[in-house]
Amino acid sequence: MPALEADEVFGFDPYAIAARHLSPAARDALARLQATLDREVRPLLADAWERAVMPEAILEALIPLDLMQPSGMDAAEARSTMFSGFRNYVLARTDVSVATLYNAQSGLFRSAVALGGSPEQAAELDPRVRSFDVTGVFALTEPDHGSDVAGGLATTARRDGDVWVIDGAKTWIGGAAASDVLVVFARDVADAAVKAFLVPTDAPGVSMAAITGKVSLRPMQNALIALDGVRVGESDRLQRVDGWRDVSRILRTMRSDVAWIAAGLQAGVLDAAVRYARERRQFDRTLGGFQLVQEKLARMLGNAVASLSLVVELSLHQDASGTFADENSALAKMQTSRLARETAALGREVLGGNGILLAHDVARFFADAEAVYSYEGTHEINALIVGRALTGASAFT
Template identity: 55%
Template sequence: MSGPPADPLGYYDELLTAAERTKLAALRAYLDEHARPHLPLWWERGESPAHLRAGLAALGLEDDPELAGDDGRPSAAYEGFKHFEFQRFDASIATLYHGQVGMFRTAVRAGGSPEQVARLDPLIASFALTGCFALTEPDHGSDVARGLATTARRDGDDWIIDGRKRWIGNAAISDVLLVVAKDTSDGRAKAFLVPRETTGVSVEDICGKIALRMVRNGDITLQGVRVAESDRLARIESFADVSAILAKLRYVVGWNAAGMQTGAYESALAYALGREQFGRAIAGFQLIQEKLARMLGNASATLSLAVRLTELHRRGELSHSAAALAKTWAADRVRETVALGREIAGAEGIRVDNDLARYFCDAEAVYTYEGTHEINSLIVGRAITGLSAFTR
């Protein structure tokens, strides 16, 4: 089988074309050569390998004509396995890449005017223009739809933006911040492309993290920031439009979760095969094999879920509650799987050199940024009972 070892159900070979498998193999080779030897040091230092972006862009993972389907774009299965491969390797590097070509590009494509898209999209795909999606705020995460505190006030042909954004991935290494703000005149959400070097913009890195240490998460302050009307994304007129953009990316949660679990499983298996106790490899012990089997089972089940979510997404039938159920279940499985891997490595499992500590810590970020277990559970609960726990 040419796909990932942790794909016993054979999705990789069945769902991907030869060209898609070749492209993903090139991605694996690039990451193994240019990033793998440095991962422990980068992670421990909290150093973002932003220099990888040029090499990743040169791989043509997004717009290679060989990948184009009938609609001119890569297949949803390829997009899913691309997320899988990045997360399988490292969650921070996945954020470095997909924060640009996933969230930022999707927002511009869906929210920009045809002229804006035509001008910006090629620059985004090539990383000639880098950007990040600035939505969450210090006091508003899951409730930001109703609690949006950053404001935008029209002033002639410009807008004046004031507020703060927090936990914005890649903020300090992006040319443009895509800022979602509340229009003071009508209370509706608008989105603005704000150059990071604009007067009144400051970005401070969030330090002291135990997860995604290589991601430059930013605390952004905007004070009297002046932005031209031409830099407002023309097709975002309300938070419903923002939600619709986020909905386009719901299906990737399963791929991300399956990828991280697969990486942890492979690292745990390699460690168990190479570590000897009582005169033989610990991979031959029953307790270790039971943990490996559970890890592989979790990863395979999550990958199956990802495939189903992708099909529903392709057909336009993926509901908010189904995505929330997938998020909360998959995030739970990620936590369980990486913990089993860390257990297999014992004391060495708390050292980042063996990868398992990195997966173990980074899983906490995945568990949180997918919307938190509690919020997603309430979304599912509302769908099940017809009663909303969000209101009193």
């Protein structure tokens, strides 16, 4: 019986899910992405992980692909969550840090501007965001407030005529040091409402320190940011963010992005585990010929296909209805990141001791699954969002 073969772009997809939900033009754009990842990005990853650096060559290779609005693609499909989801999936299939880096611009920053800015702000900034003419990151999490940031946000903004004065701190802000702008969320001291501001990273009063010692997402540069009397104009305030409800509206789209990344991670670790199982010989036969190994690989495939199916259905609903429900995004992120943890662990088991070596790829995915499990809403927070929708009772304290 012939072995199931992986698609060059989408990995193992026995039900041809990608082919049924993407146009030929979209598949061509993603094929160009995968070719670039294989040729110019993949060779850099082991060293980038070892040294905990993000090579500039990675974004330099990806930016010319114009992945936020590829030429030849229908504009509506290019804007769809289905295409952006598969873009994250393909990126994460190669490396989660690379997917997180690109999504910081294409997902977090772009969504903050598009959904939080006035129509005029969005129209002026979006082409520059797409081209990377201006780069930015989403600065919400604080040293003392992660899961409880909705009620605990401590960074403040004080109006002084046509200027806002911002004080506080942010942490875990990926890609901040290499960006032009921070989207800083701060509580207005006048009305206690959360607002958002475009803060230049070189503004007086902004200082950053790299977070070191990470065991996940090592190439991704995360920063601890201090904001000390930073002054920005009213024109730099995102005009459609006037409270936590507006922040939540933006966050709903981001949980969907992370669910797609979790699905792509599983495709990547499955690729690596199957490749190893077909090549590695023990007891005069390949690992792939052992029952226990095949059972692990079959479970990994089941997790990966289930996760891809879930995020595709989520995007179908979002694109058709135009609605982004908290509980839908939370369910997808909760489930795919939980399965990603299991899939990565199984892949590590298939490789045995070699599963902790960067040379075989699985080690990166294994460590990164822990970060994906926690960022953009921990498992527990997402479970409470889903539970509230199921029961009508909030269990948040």
